[in-house]
Amino acid sequence: MTKKQIYHSDCKHFLGHIPCKPHKKYGVHCDNCQFYDKKTGKILIIKLGAIGDVIRTTPLLHKLWEVHRDKEIWWVTEYPNILPSAIDKILKLDHKSILQLQNTEFDVVINLDKDYEACALTKSIVAKNKVGFTLEKGKPAPIDQRAEPKFMTGLFDDINKKNTKSYPQEIFEICGWKFEKQEYLIDVEDHYWSIDNGKKKIIGLNTGCGDRWTSRLIPDSTWIELIKAIQKKGYYPLLLGGSQEHHKNEYLADVTKATYLGHFSLEKFISLINKCDLVVSVVTMASHLAIGLKKPIVLINNIFNSNEFELYGRGQIVEPVKKCQCYFSPKCTNEDYSCIEHVTAEAIFKAIKRNLKA
Template identity: 45%
Template structure:
């Protein structure tokens, strides 16, 4: 049995695995005493942001500030959707399950951040051994989510009182930066375009006007955001007349609608794709029209001009980074954060004219 006291092991190196050989050893045969790529880890940081996918995407600007504030840090991110995170930009990405929670509770971190109010996420932060904690923990007396310190008060309160949420004028990214004790300086998202995958987009229209992606769905939770087929038909026709090339976007839930719209207008529609390929398809657009949904977060992350159709959410919540515009119905929405219109009928999204969306497209993506 080897005597570990006589063997140099750089267990503080970011390449060290503990259960299997590290990559430098496996690929180059390097040993710890004279390893040329030995890199000791600085602060160890745990970031808990489980879901949904869009919220995970718009949390990635934090990575830039954490790297700046903690040079040489080792970041562990716990999430329900590991595939959406930029591989190679985060040292350790863990899917949230019992094994990961058990593993994390046996470790110690310099900083632990929880941005979710789900009880399981709050309970994990409560039990974590960390020098500094930010975000939300679990109040042990009654098991409710609770701010771990005063920095989390603002974001916490806007989430539990509609009146405060309506009055809020801070975008989400600024709120989570302040929750962690940082000022927001316009840090961009950290995201993978998947351009290196070599996807074949030869069926995309070329040589015409700017390609404008039209994301026609919004999921099944907040259906008050939906625009009717008639409105999409109007917009597509107006875009084509103005010299743009509309490209229909969506998933399985939007497939039937997009096929109808394609048949009626001749707009491009390539079908549905796995998430990485869908992201890369959006990357081929010159601008994107979307409701508040996953495609919106992807569009912002890809730094595309984003024309955001919004009705039920506080528009101050969204930071388009100076690219694009937010357009809202001419009729004021009275269904703040509601999935169905309390007035009945088609809802206020039908009071968003296609001409208004077209004007925002023209301002954000001019036809040369």
């Protein structure tokens, strides 16, 4: 009589449509498998974008693994490559993943996005409990009272300006937890780079801010003055950026002789930032990567509430000497002056010296 084959669909490694990794690697079957890791349910995080916000949502994983260690953690996002591989299931937002999510029952769905598509997805998924934001009468809405403060800061600038909580603190409170300085989580491959810096401290200078938020764009003249001060001190300036900053960084490298290695894939960019001893950046993906890699950071902020940024005691926020008049505006609307032009190279350099490890 043929022995009946069994399988454990509640195992962390079980996929269903293809063999699991332990079977492919060791040839094991589900009966008496030493790799059997039973999971009693599923938790879904919905955090689609932007990429910096996805990065600074990863501290939640520490608490989820602590409180729900017997549950699978799923995450749907527009940026799957930035998430740590320790997450059980990472899904890119597309029609295939939406179909799968809408036909899977979850214990908890945590939606931390107020965008229409994220809220609509939350509304459409079957779950025993939902946290964060959903869709009501066709509009984004807080699910419960814990999500209301974060919801209100997104509606009214005056309320946002009065906020004293960091983003990680806000999202922990939405989930009913206390933020205890849990760190960002980022995977890093550290074999890509060998930088000939002559043992000088590497100061990473992330010069851009993308096309949308030009109100944060630091003038070339400020970068040039800063680079010269860095070089005079005996540090090693390393220009950082993506394809949008390529020509700017080529120009700055030509004028100052600072090192510019080019723009790279996300994996290589993370690895390059990891080579820095300190990073200077406006609020952008690179700043969140630096924080996640536990690098000292000089964060240049003009249009946001500085309380929202958690630096974990490893950096300093530098702001304009003239107050920003266009709060949360992608483009400067002040006809009298652009506040980003009043972030001085001297102030940035003082912050570098103050926060650079000996």
